[in-house]
Amino acid sequence: MKKTAIFPGSFDPYTKGHHDIVMRSLDIFDEVIIGIGYNSTKKNRYFDIDLMVKKIESVYEGMDSVKVIVYNELTSTLAKKHGANFLIRGLRNTTDFEYENTISQMNRYLNEDLETVFLITSPQYAAISSTVIREVHRYGGDVSEFLPYSI
């Protein structure tokens, strides 16, 4: 049976840390769906969502095992629709853990077929955060080092 995983996030912007999680997930799963959600606590995006879809797609050009979608519903519902039994999240530190722990319990409650799989960040990407990148970019700093080439 094909193993499909959803990797949900805001990806505002999509970073080398996110890319690393996707590439490592492809060693485990047959297909990874990158789901760009409208996070209710981060309503106003900094980078245009349609532009970000195009940019992420270009990172995985020619790779049929990676899809990019935008969604505006529960991640657990999205997973069901796509026949995905796995949800991927990245963990950088204990703050991520505290948050992710709660979310994963809720997702399990909402969709008992959904298993959350946590991948610990690779050390070279541990300090990369979309929030910090947005702040540096806003004030004219060069953030290209932290983003995949086509982003």
Ligand code: ADP
């Ligand atoms: P969200 O708004 O859902 O937290 P993000 O786009 O910030 O979305 O992150 C999506 C996922 O990627 C989360 O699981 C987050 O912990 C993980 N992540 C973000 N940055 C990194 C990184 N540098 N290394 C590993 N995982 C990361």
